[in-house]
Amino acid sequence: MDKAYEKQHDEKWQKFWDEKRLGVPEVAHALHPQPLKETFALLMPPPNVTGVLHQGHALMLALEDTLTRWNRMCGLETLYLPGTDHASIAVQMQVVKHLASKGIDHRSLGREGFLKECWSWINDYRPRIYGQVRSIGTNCDWERVKFTMDPELNKGVTHAFVELHKRGLIYRAEKLVNWSPVGQTVLSDLEVIFKEQKGHIWHLRYPLVDDPKKFLIVATTRPETMLGDVAVAVHPDDERYKALIGKKIRLPIIDREIPVIADTFVDPAFGSGAVKITPAHDFNDFEVGERHSLARPNIFTPDAKIVPNLAGKAAGWAGLDRFVAREKVVEEFKNLGLLERIEDHVNRIGTSERWGEVVEPYLSHQWFLKMDTMAKRAAEAVSTKRIEIVPHEFHNQFMRWMENIHDWCISRQLWWGQQIPAYHCRKTGKTVVSETPPASSQDHDWVQDPDVLDTWFSSGLWPLTTLGWPNVKAEDLKKFYPTSVLETGFDILFFWVARMVMMCMEFVDEVPFKKVYMHPMVRDEHGQKMSKSKGNVIDPLEIMNDFGADTLRLTLNALCVQGRDLKLSNERLDFYRAFINKIWNATRFALMKSEGSIDRSWMKRPAKPTHLHDRWILARLDEAARDLSKAWGEFRMQEAVDTLYHFIWSDFCDWYLECAKATREESDNTVKFVLGEILKMMHPLCPHATEELWHGMPGIKFEESLLVQKFPEGLGFPDSEALAEFKFFQDIVGQIRTLKAESKVAPSKAIRIWIKDAGPLSKKVIESTRDTLISMARLGDLSWGDAPAGSASTRLPVTAVEAGKSIEIVVPVSELKDLAEECDRLRKELASVEKLATSQASKLDNKNFVDRAPPEVIDKEKIKLEEYRDKAAKLSSTLKELEAQVKG
RNA sequence: GCUCGCUUAGCUCAGUUGGUUAGAGCGCUUCGUUGACAUCGAAGAGGUCACUAGUUCGAAUCUAGUAGCGAGUACCA
Numbered sequence: 001m002d003k004a005y006e007k008q009h010d011e012k013w014q015k016f017w018d019e020k021r022l023g024v025p026e027v028a029h030a031l032h033p034q035p036l037k038e039t040f041a042l043l044m045p046p047p048n049v050t051g052v053l054h055q056g057h058a059l060m061l062a063l064e065d066t067l068t069r070w071n072r073m074c075g076l077e078t079l080y081l082p083g084t085d086h087a088s089i090a091v092q093m094q095v096v097k098h099l100a101s102k103g104i105d106h107r108s109l110g111r112e113g114f115l116k117e118c119w120s121w122i123n124d125y126r127p128r129i130y131g132q133v134r135s136i137g138t139n140c141d142w143e144r145v146k147f148t149m150d151p152e153l154n155k156g157v158t159h160a161f162v163e164l165h166k167r168g169l170i171y172r173a174e175k176l177v178n179w180s181p182v183g184q185t186v187l188s189d190l191e192v193i194f195k196e197q198k199g200h201i202w203h204l205r206y207p208l209v210d211d212p213k214k215f216l217i218v219a220t221t222r223p224e225t226m227l228g229d230v231a232v233a234v235h236p237d238d239e240r241y242k243a244l245i246g247k248k249i250r251l252p253i254i255d256r257e258i259p260v261i262a263d264t265f266v267d268p269a270f271g272s273g274a275v276k277i278t279p280a281h282d283f284n285d286f287e288v289g290e291r292h293s294l295a296r297p298n299i300f301t302p303d304a305k306i307v308p309n310l311a312g313k314a315a316g317w318a319g320l321d322r323f324v325a326r327e328k329v330v331e332e333f334k335n336l337g338l339l340e341r342i343e344d345h346v347n348r349i350g351t352s353e354r355w356g357e358v359v360e361p362y363l364s365h366q367w368f369l370k371m372d373t374m375a376k377r378a379a380e381a382v383s384t385k386r387i388e389i390v391p392h393e394f395h396n397q398f399m400r401w402m403e404n405i406h407d408w409c410i411s412r413q414l415w416w417g418q419q420i421p422a423y424h425c426r427k428t429g430k431t432v433v434s435e436t437p438p439a440s441s442q443d444h445d446w447v448q449d450p451d452v453l454d455t456w457f458s459s460g461l462w463p464l465t466t467l468g469w470p471n472v473k474a475e476d477l478k479k480f481y482p483t484s485v486l487e488t489g490f491d492i493l494f495f496w497v498a499r500m501v502m503m504c505m506e507f508v509d510e511v512p513f514k515k516v517y518m519h520p521m522v523r524d525e526h527g528q529k530m531s532k533s534k535g536n537v538i539d540p541l542e543i544m545n546d547f548g549a550d551t552l553r554l555t556l557n558a559l560c561v562q563g564r565d566l567k568l569s570n571e572r573l574d575f576y577r578a579f580i581n582k583i584w585n586a587t588r589f590a591l592m593k594s595e596g597s598i599d600r601s602w603m604k605r606p607a608k609p610t611h612l613h614d615r616w617i618l619a620r621l622d623e624a625a626r627d628l629s630k631a632w633g634e635f636r637m638q639e640a641v642d643t644l645y646h647f648i649w650s651d652f653c654d655w656y657l658e659c660a661k662a663t664r665e666e667s668d669n670t671v672k673f674v675l676g677e678i679l680k681m682m683h684p685l686c687p688h689a690t691e692e693l694w695h696g697m698p699g700i701k702f703e704e705s706l707l708v709q710k711f712p713e714g715l716g717f718p719d720s721e722a723l724a725e726f727k728f729f730q731d732i733v734g735q736i737r738t739l740k741a742e743s744k745v746a747p748s749k750a751i752r753i754w755i756k757d758a759g760p761l762s763k764k765v766i767e768s769t770r771d772t773l774i775s776m777a778r779l780g781d782l783s784w785g786d787a788p789a790g791s792a793s794t795r796l797p798v799t800a801v802e803a804g805k806s807i808e809i810v811v812p813v814s815e816l817k818d819l820a821e822e823c824d825r826l827r828k829e830l831a832s833v834e835k836l837a838t839s840q841a842s843k844l845d846n847k848n849f850v851d852r853a854p855p856e857v858i859d860k861e862k863i864k865l866e867e868y869r870d871k872a873a874k875l876s877s878t879l880k881e882l883e884a885q886v887k888g
Numbered sequence: 889g890c891u892c893g894c895u896u897a898g899c900u901c902a903g904u905u906g907g908u909u910a911g912a913g914c915g916c917u918u919c920g921u922u923g924a925c926a927u928c929g930a931a932g933a934g935g936u937c938a939c940u941a942g943u944u945c946g947a948a949u950c951u952a953g954u955a956g957c958g959a960g961u962a963c964c965a
Contacts, residue, residue: 003924003925004925004927194961194962201965218965219965220965221965222965233965265963265964265965266965267964267965269964270964270965271964271965272965274965275964275965276965277965282963282965283963284963284964284965285965287963347964347965348962391893393892393893393959394892396891396892397891397892397959397960397961400891400892400960400961401960401961404961404962490959490960493960525900527958559900559901561901561902563893563894564893564894564901565958567900567901569900571900571914572900572914574927575913575914575927577927578925578927578928579927580927581925581927582924582925582927582928584924584925585924585925585927585928586924586925587924588924588925589923589924589925590924591924592923592924593923630904634904636904638901638902639902639904642902642912642913645912645913646912653924653925653928654929654930657924658929661922661923664923734930734931737930737931738930738931738932740919740930740931741918741919741920741930741931741932742918742931742932744918744919746919746920747919747920747929747930747931748920748922775922778922832909835909836909839909843945843946846945846946847945848944848945848946849945849946850945851945852944852945852946853907853945853946854907857907857945857946860907860908861907861908864908864909
């Protein structure tokens with residue numbers, strides 16, 4: 001066996017699992033020794049088909065694969081379905097850029113030609129992301145892998161669109177939308193990122209038509225839109241302006257007359273109390289325009305430049321950029337003496353998620369999906385716990401969003417993506433929505449709508465289309481829907497999770513998943529977001545190359561707590577690599593003398609071991625297995641790792657194996673049995689290392705994968721007697737070790753001890769563990785009663801097995817090096833025990849406490865007091881004797 | 889503005905229905921190779937659980953408020 005584990009076996013086992021088809025639910029299930037009827041299904045959130053694995057993916061895969069393997073080992077028929085997303089905008093941008101680098105304008109290729117380029121680009125990159133997903137050790141079903149643009153998934157998307165249209169939920173309308181002037185496409189509300197920006201409010205004077213020497217002052221952050229003003233609104237009750245309502249003002253520059261109207265949306269306290277109304281370029285104004293039946297002149301081209309044919313002086317501004325036009329408007333007002341003042345102002349400004357430029361409210365024809373009824377149903381599923389969101393904080397966020405939802409704009413002015421199945425007739429202008437083109441399309445009367453669907457439309461159908469929908473009789477759909485868990489990052493709670501809930505429930509009237517687990521954001525060790533520009537990126541591919549996949553998986557799991565960002569660092573990775581190494585070496589030790597053995601008797605749980613430490617480690621195994629399953633069942637990923645860490649490192653290695661060194665032959669089967677169970681428990685986290693170690697266990701054949709072994713379950717009643725007795729054993733060993741360390745006796749010095757005051761139970765435990773006690777505490781000998789007369793001694797009180805009692809370990813002074821040191825140690829301990837006894841006594845003196853606390857609590861406190869007093873008395877008398885000795 | 893989190897040892901964090909002396913790892917101090925592991929073992933020091941008030945026999949834990957940090961979200965022109 002190698003001296004340490006790095007990553008030398010990763011690829012070997014990945015190949016092994018694939019060749020044995022262990023990711024295929026049916027295959028793995030058939031191999032399980034105790035298969036259950038239940039299923040566990042988890043759909044991988046599909047990474048972008050041309051993406052590169054980043055730390056967020058790594059976390060997602062590490063958690064999902066851990067949960068999947070655990071469920072599989074527990075005997076459930078388990079589906080973990082991988083796939084990729086066609087990422088409409090992202091891929092189109094990449095291909096456009098790629099073509100540009102070759103000097104090709106993508107538009108010159110035409111739609112068909114461009115799509116051909118997209119497909120070839122994807123076919124080049126798809127294997128890369130799949131390889132990276134595989135390299136972390138994901139045990140998913142590659143035979144069921146899906147891409148959101150696979151023909152059968154496209155069919156599902158088209159069917160969904162047509163069906164939703166039939167139900168009146170999809171409609172086409174001219175509305176004000178979020179427009180990206182750079183991307184030249186509409187964006188959904190979610191794709192707009194609001195950023196705080198320092199800007200100004202310009203107070204502009206609009207001259208009254210009746211009396212051009214008088215003005216109405218409007219306040220605006222976007223002076224350029226005054227070119228599209230159709231009215232000025234004031235609050236109907238605003239005394240300052242009441243008289244002006246119904247009058248007209250004359251717009252400077254374009255020299256047009258517009259009315260002053262009254263609308264309650266105006267806040268008289270803000271700005272000047274008068275608001276210019278530009279229905280085509282502001283969401284509020286649009287609504288005001290609707291209410292007052294105002295025209296909505298558009299002043300921008302799709303790339304946010306001034307349109308031609310504006311009235312007045314603005315006629316010559318055609319083609320001017322919106323921000324240049326802003327300055328020009330202000331300058332013009334200044335020249336006309338109509339600029340009242342400029343005020344500093346911080347406002348939140350919408351920018352496009354993808355390109356970063358300021359988004360323009362823009363009037364255009366788009367396809368929308370009605371949200372209200374779908375959202376109501378989704379909210380109900382969550383509020384009634386048919387879907388449980390973990391961590392719970394996201395529950396409220398989800399509900400809030402569902403309550404304030406607007407219709408979803410699903411069309412995009414792009415080429416790469418699912419083209420909308422709507423056909424417009426050139427002759428009649430009629431539009432038909434249909435899964436197949438109208439028959440007469442051959443004669444070119446019909447033309448398909450050029451827009452594609454928002455990528456998230458197909459993602460929203462992922463739980464359905466991957467399992468065979470719209471064929472409602474599909475095997476997978478019947479078997480695995482609803483899926484068990486959706487695991488993903490909270491950044492796509494609304495983008496994706498909410499849409500899946502709404503769309504899936506609309507079509508099959510059943511939730512798509514029973515639980516949603518949202519993992520935290522991965523950050524660097526200082527809590528900073530990882531970014532290339534900051535240079536703090538920890539690349540998962542590099543980590544796997546340096547440390548191996550298991551270390552990365554284990555570390556990500558170990559740092560994953562709810563409600564806090566995950567801070568990853570090389571230090572942590574080193575730490576968890578050491579943990580894997582610890583298990584590696586424990587196995588090396590356990591198998592030291594079994595090389596070549598094919599004796600499989602260790603696989604059976606030892607029935608009734610004689611040694612206390614053997615009984616104890618089995619009892620602890622049960623506890624650990626129970627804690628572990630509970631932790632994973634509640635998505636407490638860190639707690640699961642902590643449970644294993646403590647059990648394996650402290651209990652198994654530091655205590656159990658050390659004890660077993662004294663009872664090697666008799667403990668051998670227990671050592672191997674527990675080790676085997678440890679490998680099973682660690683397997684979901686560290687599949688490669690554990691699979692390698694498993695195959696080193698005596699008698700395990702090459703084809704036997706750890707992946708389909710039965711996961712340990714905590715037995716109903718752990719051996720509480722063994723737990724309590726071993727605690728007593730540990731206390732004795734601890735006391736002697738402390739004595740040696742504190743009073744400067746070499747740990748290796750085998751001192752003699754006597755034990756007195758032991759009750760029958762305590763005595764029995766000590767007798768039965770005599771050999772291990774001597775070996776663990778490094779004793780010369782252990783006798784009962786007092787040290788021989790004439791030799792002074794120090795005494796260590798230890799809590800006895802019997803409640804409220806303590807025993808005394810007697811160590812003759814001759815065994816000690818420095819009596820003064822020992823006196824100090826005793827004084828310190830006495831002081832602390834006395835303090836405990838005092839506070840305990842006052843607690844029990846409190847009448848309120850004794851009267852009102854439950855009796856079992858009082859009993860517990862009384863036993864404690866007895867024990868403290870007992871120990872204090874013993875310490876005090878020992879100290880007196882020793883002090884006399886020092887003086888004498 | 890609103891909503892929701894977070895604040896525990898020098899550092900990173902656990903602490904799941906209120907009840908042992910508030911835990912772990914790292915770091916620090918002292919010591920140590922009995923058959924795996926120095927990526928190791930033993931012992932030790934270190935905390936008025938952000939602050940204030942309340943509920944309770946009893947609060948890190950429950951309630952209210954304050955401060956600092958963070959996230960989500962809104963139509964303030």
